[in-house]
Each structure stands twice: as structure tokens, then as C-alpha cells.
Amino acid sequence: KLHPPCRATSPMFFQAALRINRITQGGLDVTLGALVNAWGFGPEPRGALPDAEETARRAASVGMDKFELQQQGDATLLRKKHPDLYLDLSSIAKGFGVDAVAQVLEDAGIPDYLVEIGGEIRSAGKSPVGEPWRIAIEHPEPPHHPHLIIALPHHGLATSGGYRNFRQDENGDTHTHLINPRTLQPVHNSIASLSVIARTSMEADGLATGLTTLGAADALALARQEHLAVCIIERRDGALHTAYTDEFAAFIQPK
Numbered sequence: 001k002l003h004p005p006c007r008a009t010s011p012m013f014f015q016a017a018l019r020i021n022r023i024t025q026g027g028l029d030v031t032l033g034a035l036v037n038a039w040g041f042g043p044e045p046r047g048a049l050p051d052a053e054e055t056a057r058r059a060a061s062v063g064m065d066k067f068e069l070q071q072q073g074d075a076t077l078l079r080k081k082h083p084d085l086y087l088d089l090s091s092i093a094k095g096f097g098v099d100a101v102a103q104v105l106e107d108a109g110i111p112d113y114l115v116e117i118g119g120e121i122r123s124a125g126k127s128p129v130g131e132p133w134r135i136a137i138e139h140p141e142p143p144h145h146p147h148l149i150i151a152l153p154h155h156g157l158a159t160s161g162g163y164r165n166f167r168q169d170e171n172g173d174t175h176t177h178l179i180n181p182r183t184l185q186p187v188h189n190s191i192a193s194l195s196v197i198a199r200t201s202m203e204a205d206g207l208a209t210g211l212t213t214l215g216a217a218d219a220l221a222l223a224r225q226e227h228l229a230v231c232i233i234e235r236r237d238g239a240l241h242t243a244y245t246d247e248f249a250a251f252i253q254p255k
Helices: 011-023 033-038 052-059 090-107 201-212 216-225
Strands: 067-072 075-080 113-117 120-124 133-138 146-152 156-160 166-168 174-176 191-198 229-236 239-244
Touching: 011 067, 011 075, 011 090, 011 201, 033 052, 090 113, 090 120, 090 156, 090 201, 120 133, 120 201, 133 156, 133 191, 156 201, 191 201, 191 216, 201 216, 216 229
Parallel strands: none
Antiparallel strands: 067 075, 113 120, 120 156, 133 146, 156 191, 166 174, 191 229, 229 239
């Protein structure tokens, strides 16, 4: 049964989510909110980890086919196709906020800026020393020293990884805040961190999350196929390995 449509207050969110979902072959899924909450990474009070029955119950409302956007004149309407659909836009919201601040600065005629919210970045023009902004991609293990330095002249940058936001169960196993849309469980793969450079911070934000859920090999292959600027730091054979696309390599600077 279709539910009455409501006005989508930020249709750009949903349009971007649908587009990035297609690019990442389902890797980004903003309908995973119910499962994010179940694992204790949402607004619900953190409780016991969900069992198979609880996961299955919440998974019934998950899927990008559970909502649709409708255009009526100048308004964009969102219609839920499942009563318990829980949209979680945190994977692109910080990037959206960064872009909004950047737009305010550009509208004010400010050509040089660096905007950062929670690790998502967008820059334009030059730094106070008259050079392109230099941004560090941090090492995913303490003490998190700079791993790579990139020049970011007029782009968005986002990094995804589970090494800061996670919880452990009674067995000491680690569960990250990222939920895999395919398994409906927290992401467990070899990616330590994945960084994306894109035209906007919101696009970089969503791509970083979506690609991380795919795993290192699939994410790198897809990034190369789609000509995305992506850098992956992977835990493999007891060590960290770095791989990046040619598009990302063009931004790398000497330390």
C-alpha cells in the first residue's frame, strides 16, 4: 500500500542518494536507518546487538525501492512504500552541509576558502600562503600521522572508514558503524580507509561510504571503471597497502 506523499524538504539529498546508489552498484543505501539504529549507531539508545530475528524484522523496511520521488510542479514529493521505512542520510549530510557553507562563501564573493565538517572538506582557490590547499590523508592507525598529502584546488574530499566509530561485542569482535546493504550486517572487509575526491563534498561523502561497503577489490575496480578519484588503504597480510586510481594520483603532492 502506498502512503500519501510528503514534501521532500531537501530533494537534492534524495536525488543524490539515488544517483550514488546506482554508481556504487547498491553500495550506498540510505534506507538502512533501522539497522543502523539496531546496531547502536543511530539515535536509539544503544542496547544489545541485534540477533537474526531482529535483523530480519528491521530488514523488511530496507531497500531503495521502498520510496520514490514524484515531481508536482515546483515541488518534489517523497512517497514511502513501506510504513517503517527509516531514511538515514548521514552518509551524505555532512557533505551537503560543507557544500552549503561553500555556496554561502561563493555568493559573498569569497574566492579562497577551505570548509570542513566532521572530516568532509571542500576547498576553492588558494591557501593564505598563495598555494593550492594541501590536505593530509591520515594513517588509519595511531598516531594517525599524515599518510598522503594532496593538493585540493577546487574539489570536495571525504574519507570513510570504521576505525573511529565502532563497538565491540562480549567476544571482543569489532563492529563498525557502516552497514553492508548486501549482508545487512556491519561491514567486515580489509578496507582501513577509503578517500574520494569529487566535484562536491556531498558526492565525495556518498561515494566514500558506498565504495567502502563493496570491499577493496570491487571498490577499486569500480572506481577505475567510473574514472573516480579514489584512494584505498587496505589491511592485508598483516600490513597496510595503499592503492589509488590515476585520477586520484593527479592530486598527490610530496610530503
